[in-house]
Amino acid sequence: VKKLLGLTLGIISAIGGFVDIGDLVANSQAGSRFGIRHAWVMVVGVLAICVYAEMCGRVVAISGRPVFDLVRERLGPRVALVNLTASYLVTLVTLGAEIGGVALSIELLSGTTYLLWLPAVALVLWLLLWRVKFGVLENLFGVAGLALIIFLVAVFRLHANWSELAGQARHISPPSGENWPNYWFLAVSIFASAMTPYEVFFFSSGGVEERWTAKDLGQSRANVFIGFPLGGVLALAIMVTSALIFYPAQISVDTLGQTALPTALAFGRIGLGLAILGFFAATFGAALETGLSAGYTVAQYFGWTWGKYVKPRQAARFHTVLLVSVLLGFAALLTTIDPVQLTEYMLMLSAVALPLTYLPILVVANDRRYLGDRTNGRLANALGTVVMVVVLAAAIAAIPLMVMTGMGGY
Amino acid sequence: VIRLRHWAPLFVALVVLWAVVGYLLTKPTDFHDYRKAAVQSAESGYNAVSTAEITVRAQLDDKVTGPFSKTTLDWASSAVAGAWKQFAGVAPVDEATTAMRDELGPILLSAVRVLGDLTKAEDSGSPAATAHALGQLGPVADQLSGFLEQHK
Numbered sequence: 001v002k003k004l005l006g007l008t009l010g011i012i013s014a015i016g017g018f019v020d021i022g023d024l025v026a027n028s029q030a031g032s033r034f035g036i037r038h039a040w041v042m043v044v045g046v047l048a049i050c051v052y053a054e055m056c057g058r059v060v061a062i063s064g065r066p067v068f069d070l071v072r073e074r075l076g077p078r079v080a081l082v083n084l085t086a087s088y089l090v091t092l093v094t095l096g097a098e099i100g101g102v103a104l105s106i107e108l109l110s111g112t113t114y115l116l117w118l119p120a121v122a123l124v125l126w127l128l129l130w131r132v133k134f135g136v137l138e139n140l141f142g143v144a145g146l147a148l149i150i151f152l153v154a155v156f157r158l159h160a161n162w163s164e165l166a167g168q169a170r171h172i173s174p175p176s177g178e179n180w181p182n183y184w185f186l187a188v189s190i191f192a193s194a195m196t197p198y199e200v201f202f203f204s205s206g207g208v209e210e211r212w213t214a215k216d217l218g219q220s221r222a223n224v225f226i227g228f229p230l231g232g233v234l235a236l237a238i239m240v241t242s243a244l245i246f247y248p249a250q251i252s253v254d255t256l257g258q259t260a261l262p263t264a265l266a267f268g269r270i271g272l273g274l275a276i277l278g279f280f281a282a283t284f285g286a287a288l289e290t291g292l293s294a295g296y297t298v299a300q301y302f303g304w305t306w307g308k309y310v311k312p313r314q315a316a317r318f319h320t321v322l323l324v325s326v327l328l329g330f331a332a333l334l335t336t337i338d339p340v341q342l343t344e345y346m347l348m349l350s351a352v353a354l355p356l357t358y359l360p361i362l363v364v365a366n367d368r369r370y371l372g373d374r375t376n377g378r379l380a381n382a383l384g385t386v387v388m389v390v391v392l393a394a395a396i397a398a399i400p401l402m403v404m405t406g407m408g409g410y
Numbered sequence: 411v412i413r414l415r416h417w418a419p420l421f422v423a424l425v426v427l428w429a430v431v432g433y434l435l436t437k438p439t440d441f442h443d444y445r446k447a448a449v450q451s452a453e454s455g456y457n458a459v460s461t462a463e464i465t466v467r468a469q470l471d472d473k474v475t476g477p478f479s480k481t482t483l484d485w486a487s488s489a490v491a492g493a494w495k496q497f498a499g500v501a502p503v504d505e506a507t508t509a510m511r512d513e514l515g516p517i518l519l520s521a522v523r524v525l526g527d528l529t530k531a532e533d534s535g536s537p538a539a540t541a542h543a544l545g546q547l548g549p550v551a552d553q554l555s556g557f558l559e560q561h562k
Contacts, residue, residue, distance in 0.1 A: 111477030113484075177562060250555070251460045252453065254489075257482045258461055261468070268473040276478075409450055 007219050011230075013142025014223040018231020019238075020286035021101035022094070022193035022350070024279065025343045027235050028259040029408070030186045031242030032252050033178060035168035039236060041187045045194025046232035048387040050224050052358055055365040055380065056200050057220030060207035063370040067204040069300045070370055071360040083360060084301045086353040088294060091198045093346045095290040096329035099125065100339025101283030104256045108276050115336065122330040125284070129291050129322050134209045134308035137292075141285025148278035151237040154266035158244045165240065177250070185401040185408040188394045189344065192351040194232065195391070198286075200357060201293035205300070209309050214374075241266075254340060294325035344407055351398035354391045362388060439500060444507040447500045448514050449562050454493035455521045456554040458486035462525060463547045470537060470544075483532060487525045494518045510561065517553045524550050 030038040059067050068087075072080035102121045103114035110117075128137060174183040212220060241262035242253055253259060256279060263271035292308070299306035299318040306318040333339065362384045365376045376384065462483055469479040497518060502508040524546045531539035 107481050108478050109475075111480040245464075249460060250456075251464075252457050254457065255461075255482070255485050257465070257478065257485060260478075261461070261464060261474075261482075264468055264474045264478070265464075268471075269475055272474055272478060406446075406450075 007222055009139055009143075010219055010223045011227045012146065013139045014227020015142075015146060015230040015234065017138075017142035017145055017282075017285050017289070018228055019145060019148055019234050019278075019282045020094075020193075020196065021097050021283050021339070021343050022189075022196055022347050023235040024101070024238060024256065024259055024282065025340055026186065026189040026193040026347060027239040028242040028253045030190055031239035032246035032258075034174060034183060034186065035243045035247045036165055036236075036239055037168050037171050037173065037175070037183070038187055038190050039169045039239065040172060041190040042194065042232055042236050042239065044390065045191045046229050047383075048191070048390065049195050049199060050228050051380065051383045051387050052195075052200060052361055053203050053224045053228065054221060055361050055376065055384065056204040057207060057212070057224060058217060058374055059361075059365055059371065060204055061212045061214055061217045061220055062372065062374045064208065064213070065370075066201075066208050066296065066300055067361055067364055068201065068297055070364045070367075072301055074364055074367060074370075075360060080301060080360075083356050084297055086356045087197050087201070087297050090196075090346070090349050090353045091201070091290050091294045091297065092325055092328055093332070093342065093349055094196060094198055095287060095294060095325055096332040097339055097343040097346045098283045098287035098290055099326075099329050100333050100342055101256065102280060102287060103333075104339055105276055105280040105283060108257055108260065108279075114339070115333075118330060118333055121284075121287075122326055125287050125291060126323060126326045128288060129326070130312055130319060134206070137288050137308070138206065141281045141288065144281030145278060145285055147274045147281060148234045148238075150263050150267065150271050150274040150278065151241050152234060154263045154271060155237055155240045155244070157266040158241065158262060160240065160244055165243070168243065181401055181404045182408055184397060185405045188351050188398050188401060189347040189408070191390070191394050192347040192354065192398075194235070195354060195358075196347075196350050197353060197357040198290045198293040200361065201296050202289040205292070205296040205307070209307050211309075256340065291322055291326055291329075295319070295322040341407075348398045348402050348407075351394045353395075355388070355395050358391055359388065439503055441503060441507060444500055444503055444510065445561060448497060448507075448510050449558065451493040451497035451518060452514055452554050452557045452561070454496075455490050455518050456551060456558060458489040458493070459521050459525065459547055459551045459554065462486040462528060463544065463551060466528060466532070466540060466544050466547075470541065479532065483525065483529050487522075487529060490518065490521045490525055494522055514557055517550065517557060520550050521554065 027042070056067050059070065063070065068083075071083060075083075099118065099121055100114065103117040106117045106121070107114040174180060207216075207220065210216075238259065242259065245262045245265060246253055246258070251258075260272055260275040260279065263275040295318045296306060298321045299315070304317045305315045307315060312319045332342065362376075364370060365384070366381070368375055465474060465479055465482040468474045469476070497514065502511045524543070527546065528540070528543040531543040
């Protein structure tokens with residue numbers, strides 16, 4: 001029973017924890033401007049993260065070491081340094097965006113500007129990272145993030161025209177009044193939101209924190225193959241609600257308040273409250289994960305003691321990186337940059353850095369020295385290679401699309 | 411020598427990038443640039459006004475909370491003010507763009523004023539004043555939508 005409970009909690013956390021500020025922004029923007037013509041991108045993104053998260057889980061369960069510890073050993077310190085630099089920068093920008101998302105959620109509840117909430121959010125975030133156990137951090141916000149199910153229910157309450165939605169989903173092209181560069185800009189954003197690099201750092205290092213062994217492969221795979229797709233369904237529901245309310249009126253979404261509005265129209269204040277609670281949990285949970293991921297990547301590269309399973313005093317350098325990362329993310333927001341805009345930049349930066357994150361995973365997952373007879377099979381390698389081609393295409397296209405569209409503006 | 415060869419492509423790439431960015435930042439505005447700036451401003455204005463309208467209607471139906479409505483209105487007001495500032499910062503380059511300025515400028519100013527009136531009505535707590543201010547949003551949204559249809 002205890003094992004079943006653990007499994008269920010893991011899956012629930014994976015569902016609730018799948019959505020973060022990137023998913024909230026990219027999916028609602030896409031829904032408002034293109035209907036659900038990007039639904040296929042979310043499907044591809046979920047499939048891609050499942051393929052690589054499964055590899056990460058397997059590497060951890062068999063070798064007992066996180067993937068990026070092995071990357072440095074397998075590819076050498078120089079290549080790993082390039083990897084570390086790109087990954088850390090993207091994770092840092094993501095951390096800033098998530099902190100901003102938490103503060104914006106509180107503003108939607110309180111009516112007081114998010115800038116005033118930033119110091120409190122950063123302080124509480126750091127305190128939780130310092131004092132609270134890993135399991136609590138992982139599960140509490142993941143479970144609370146399930147409040148986002150309100151978007152799924154709202155799809156039905158808003159009387160969706162299913163045949164029209166199906167028609168949009170079948171059209172892999174922009175509607176009249178929009179152009180191809182903007183279509184692909186948002187496609188890359190959605191793909192990057194599903195595959196944000198910190199997700200695999202956290203998943204991989206979290207496996208070590210929870211002391212996974214080969215016996216835990218089943219739980220790892222259940223989290224990945226049940227939790228992530230169901231999390232993807234929540235992200236898709238956000239796109240659909242946005243498509244139902246804003247797309248017909250040709251209103252573009254560019255605030256978190258607009259993302260929540262369809263739930264209010266469907267269920268009134270209760271719906272709105274649940275949506276904002278979901279935003280808060282999703283962004284705070286992701287802020288914790290990105291904060292930890294920043295510490296994991298740096299500490300694993302330099303071979304320091306790391307993790308929440310040791311006391312902070314024993315992993316002082318790891319905790320210093322956590323503190324500095326939170327401060328840097330907080331400082332970025334003090335420039336008064338709009339957190340939604342920061343998220344848009346973060347998604348494009350993530351897209352550029354994706355190959356640096358995912359290619360080493362493919363390499364390590366094929367290395368018999370670490371995985372013995374549990375290396376990638378033909379299917380995993382075939383899917384991994386196809387995903388890598390998509391990842392490379394997204395990375396190459398990201399910057400030109402940013403320039404051509406002026407960040408998806410026009 | 412080996413190091414120089416190693417780094418040379420990076421230096422060349424940086425110089426080319428610098429030159430491209432420099433050209434893009436300093437090139438004079440043409441009709442296309444002006445139209446793009448005008449359409450972006452009109453889109454921002456339309457999004458803000460329409461979202462404010464939906465939100466305040468929802469509030470009158472008791473579907474959203476006061477703080478949510480206030481926050482949404484604040485964001486809408488900032489967006490319209492920003493759109494106006496962006497639009498005013500670009501000078502027209504010919505007769506066509508001057509006509510565009512004369513058409514969009516007053517609409518954006520109306521949007522700023524109407525959103526201001528709505529915020530004031532919300533602050534007063536009077537549903538009647540809010541409903542009155544809300545009635546002014548629709549025509550402004552229609553004007554912005556018309557401008558977008560014509561110029562996008």
